[in-house]
Amino acid sequence: MIISLKKFGTTLVSRPSGKEAWLAFQPVLSEISGDEEIIVDFDDVVLTPSWADEFLTPLYKQFNDRVKLHNIDNPSVAATLTILAKQ
């Protein structure tokens, strides 16, 4: 499945909105089959570690290496992923 982050908004900067996105997406995530890849598409979004911590961190915890990241060349996305990787 593909999670297009811009469907949650293009300025993904706050913790509450990240948490809300995670909670709202639970019904969709619960339908994913056992070995399906989860592609997160960062096209056209502004991202911060605060938002990502509430959405990407639990996504990784739940699905581990089944999560694949696309369109990560946007500078705010690259900077956020670098910071999260250091955690």
Added chain:
Amino acid sequence: MLGVSIDTLRRWDSAGRLQSTRSGPRGHRYYSQSDIEQYLQDVDIIARHWVETSEAVEPKPDVYCQTRDVFQARLEQFQARLSRITPLTTVSLVTAIAGEIGNNSFDHNLGNWPDIPGIFFSYSIRSRKVVLADRGQGILATLKRVRPELTNADEALKVAFTETISGRFPEARGNGLKFVRSIIIGNPFSLYFQTGNAGLYLRQHDRDIVIQQVKTPVRGCFVTIGFEGLL
């Protein structure tokens, strides 16, 4: 030039904030170059005064974000305006650091604002400057909850910019200002961050964090982001 609508200019005019001279049969508004230049410089002077004064008053509505939702809407507006003159790839960095700093104020003061809730958020596209300020508890009070040994704002500010630590224990967080630092030092931007009487000035290629004592303390935090090298 100012990045505001005609309606806002009219409001500022009637409020005496940026006054025009009326001329012609339709009463068109004219502004002097020096008044505009003065106004643009005032963006941070007004914010600084707001966080320095003991008098707790709400800022003017056009710069006051009482809640996170208002801040989010204005940040998106700022992003859209900046996008008109520069590519999204670079706009994203300035928007991200402004968003992180503004939201930090809400994260750490929600339910605990000493007097005025919310933040001051203003910008000047022409001067390549963003100003954010809050009359919150400040970084020392926030971090002291998890680091009781911290005794002054200097130490607290340094910790906030260099260590992954959060005043919202037990939540796993505390990356925000490290993220801001990594973007500032990797790009043609500058940052001034003051909390209490501790000030930090950071620019591209700066490796060290040098905190300076500031004569006039601020309540909460006062931040300016410069993106002079962006355009």
